Amino acid sequence: MIGTVIGVGTGFVTSFLIGKYHLIHLPADMFMVSDVAGGSQIRGTFIAVAAATIVLCLLAAIYPALQAARLSPVEVIRYE
Numbered sequence: 001m002i003g004t005v006i007g008v009g010t011g012f013v014t015s016f017l018i019g020k021y022h023l024i025h026l027p028a029d030m031f032m033v034s035d036v037a038g039g040s041q042i043r044g045t046f047i048a049v050a051a052a053t054i055v056l057c058l059l060a061a062i063y064p065a066l067q068a069a070r071l072s073p074v075e076v077i078r079y080e
């Protein structure tokens with residue numbers, strides 16, 4: 001969860017700065033736009049990626065936890 005918050009927050013701030021200060025310029029003869037837009041145009045993408053990341057991490061943690069819950073602590077210690 002912490003990594004997701006840090007990653008999405010950093011990406012959002014970077015995207016906002018790119019959009020506000022037009023940090024990435026593109027050659028006009030190659031592209032139809034002269035700079036890369038950022039900020040509010042991709043806010044939904046950040047939210048979707050964050051939600052998907054959290055759901056996948058929780059699902060990946062639940063399966064091993066359920067498997068470990070089925071084990072008897074005495075049996076695990078015996079084979080250590």
